[in-house]
Every structure is written in C-alpha cells, then in structure tokens.
Amino acid sequence: LQHSQQLKRLAWLAPAPHRLNSGLPMNIGVLFVPQQEAWVVERMGKFHRILEPGLNFLIPLLDRIRYVQSLKEIVINVPEQSAVTLDNVTLQIDGVLYLRVMDPYKASYGVEDPEYAVTQLAQTTMRSELGKLSLDRVFRERESLNANIVDAINQASDCWGIRCLRYEIKDIHVPPRVKESMQMQVEAERRKRATVLESEGTRESAINVAEGQKQAQILASEAEKAEQINKAAGREANAMLVKARAKAEAIQLLAAALAQQHGSAAASLSVAEQYVNAFSKLAKDSNTLLLPANTGDITNMVAQALGIYTTLTKPQAMKTQEEMPTAHEDPQPTPTEALKAEQASSS
Numbered sequence: 001l002q003h004s005q006q007l008k009r010l011a012w013l014a015p016a017p018h019r020l021n022s023g024l025p026m027n028i029g030v031l032f033v034p035q036q037e038a039w040v041v042e043r044m045g046k047f048h049r050i051l052e053p054g055l056n057f058l059i060p061l062l063d064r065i066r067y068v069q070s071l072k073e074i075v076i077n078v079p080e081q082s083a084v085t086l087d088n089v090t091l092q093i094d095g096v097l098y099l100r101v102m103d104p105y106k107a108s109y110g111v112e113d114p115e116y117a118v119t120q121l122a123q124t125t126m127r128s129e130l131g132k133l134s135l136d137r138v139f140r141e142r143e144s145l146n147a148n149i150v151d152a153i154n155q156a157s158d159c160w161g162i163r164c165l166r167y168e169i170k171d172i173h174v175p176p177r178v179k180e181s182m183q184m185q186v187e188a189e190r191r192k193r194a195t196v197l198e199s200e201g202t203r204e205s206a207i208n209v210a211e212g213q214k215q216a217q218i219l220a221s222e223a224e225k226a227e228q229i230n231k232a233a234g235r236e237a238n239a240m241l242v243k244a245r246a247k248a249e250a251i252q253l254l255a256a257a258l259a260q261q262h263g264s265a266a267a268s269l270s271v272a273e274q275y276v277n278a279f280s281k282l283a284k285d286s287n288t289l290l291l292p293a294n295t296g297d298i299t300n301m302v303a304q305a306l307g308i309y310t311t312l313t314k315p316q317a318m319k320t321q322e323e324m325p326t327a328h329e330d331p332q333p334t335p336t337e338a339l340k341a342e343q344a345s346s347s
Helices: 002-013 104-109 114-130 135-140 142-160 176-233 235-259 263-280 298-323 335-346
Strands: 030-033 037-043 046-051 054-057 063-070 073-084 090-101 162-173
Touching: 030 037, 037 104, 046 104, 063 104, 073 114, 073 162, 090 114, 104 142, 114 142, 114 162, 135 142, 142 162, 176 235
Parallel strands: none
Antiparallel strands: 030 054, 037 046, 037 063, 073 090, 090 162
16 A cells, blocks of 8 residues: 555656647648547747648648547546545545547647646645545535536646546545544444434324224213113104103093092092102101191191192182083082091091
8 A cells, every 4th residue: 555655646746748749640731630529720939720630631741740639528537635624534536527628720730639737737626625624515516526627627727728527436435443433433324314203103093093092982982872862862752752742641540530520529638648748758868857836737637638729620620610511519528627528438
C-alpha cells in the first residue's frame, strides 16, 4: 500500500507529457481528413487554418500539420486520490471523466496537454468539494457532488476549448475502523427499526382487538335491543291483549252479576271484606301507621266502607232505574240489613 501511494505521488509530481510530432500526418499536398477529427495547420510556424473532414489541399514545405484533435467524446480514468471530509475522515476516491473538444484552436494553443490539465483539475476539485461535506452526506449526495465537480471543471476549462460532459465517482474506500463503526451504526439502526416495527405491530394488534370488542358489544346490544323490541311487539303485546280481553270479560261478567237480584248486597259485602283485609295488613309493610280513632269498632268500619261503595254506585243505580221499565219486583234489603242478616246467619 505504501509503495502504491508513493507511485501515485510520483505520478502527480511528474511533468505533463509532450506531444510527439512523429505521429502527425505529413503534408503531401493532397490530404484526406477523417470524420470527427480536426487538423490544425500552421503556415511558416503561424496558425493558418483547421482542416475539415474530407478532401483538403495544402502547399508542401510551407504548410505543416501541427495538431490533430479528436472531436469524439473522450473517457479519462481519474486515478485514486485521498481526500479529507468535513468531519476529518480520510477517503480514497477514484472516478471517470467524460470530455469533448469543442474548439480545436483553444485545445491546441490554450494549454499544453488539455486532457492532463482537466484530470488534475478534476482531482483538486474533488478534494475541495469533499472537504465541504461530512461522511454521511458524501454517500447520500453523490449526484450533487458529481454535478458540482462538472460545473467547476467547465468554468476553468472554457478557455481550453474543452467541455466536461459528466463526472462519475466509481469507488469510495473508507478506513477499516470507520467502516466497522459504520457497520455498527447500520446494525443499531436496523435493530431500532425492528423494535419500532414490532411496537407498531403490537399497537395495531391492540387497536384491532379493542375495535373488535367494541363492534362485538355494539352488535350484541343491537341484537338485545332487537330481541326486546320483537318480544314487546310479539309475545308481550299478545299477552297484554289477552290480559286486557280477559279483564274486559271479567268486568262484563261482574257487571252482569251486579245487575242481577241482590247483586249490590253481594258487592257491598265483598268491598267490606276487602276493606277489613287491607286494614289488617297495615302493620306488615311499614312501622308508621295512621289509624282512625275508632279502631276497635269493626261494625263502624264496615259501615263506612259500605257507605263509600254506596256513594260510588248510587249515580249508576239511579241511571239504571231510569232506563229500566217500572215493574213490581221484590224489595231488596239495604246493605246494612244484608250485613246484619249475614252476621246473624254466621252466628
């Protein structure tokens, strides 16, 4: 490695190679210039003209072909070089340079060796551009780095008649320790991403489970609601209708029974019994009672209950008597007399 670096330093310090005139075509008066080439002709040591591709005529001994410039795109391999980044990391970088001669006159008389000059300019520009970037940005911004190098080369090589079309970085060699730290950083970043993805998966799973439970509860409540509605609209409604019909029939039967002979006396007796039973249950449901003054007088209580019933049924009885035709019927006993007769029979 040290030997190769020493050879590179010697190559950089070596002078630019001079073009040999032995490879130039000779002037025989009639010349044929190939396509995509430009021959620079001097007459008596002074620039005369540039020969175009095809048939050309020159004066022997007076005209001389001094330079031959190729107008094709030239590919130059930029040798590996060391550069220091903004965060003091030494890198070994090599690249490829693509050139084209745009002006044969400037390329011939503007610089001694244009290709060598552009190569050295590319190396120095690469070092200066890498010094502006950190190590992480060098890997992320290779395209912008190439564009900056091309712009810098074109600004300097305009007077040389050469245009740099593009510059591409081939390899970037990092020191072993920096490479190990980068590997550790990559592994840590991957572990971090795996942990984040796992936590996101757990969160999504919990959210999905909660959403499922929520939807299940909503569906269960809606099903229960529909079931209750169906019950209310179906079985319970029918049951209520049946109860109402049974109650209506019972009321009709009761009304028919009351309309018969001695029906009012039987109703008075039933009301008196219910009154006595209700009075006997007062102390079972609550310990706070409001008792009348004559609690011991059962006869008075029964008479009071019958009086309430008589007051309620009197308008209906008067209406019934008005509607019914007059007839000779057996006189009915009063409720008091019926009660006294019932008590006498029981005694």
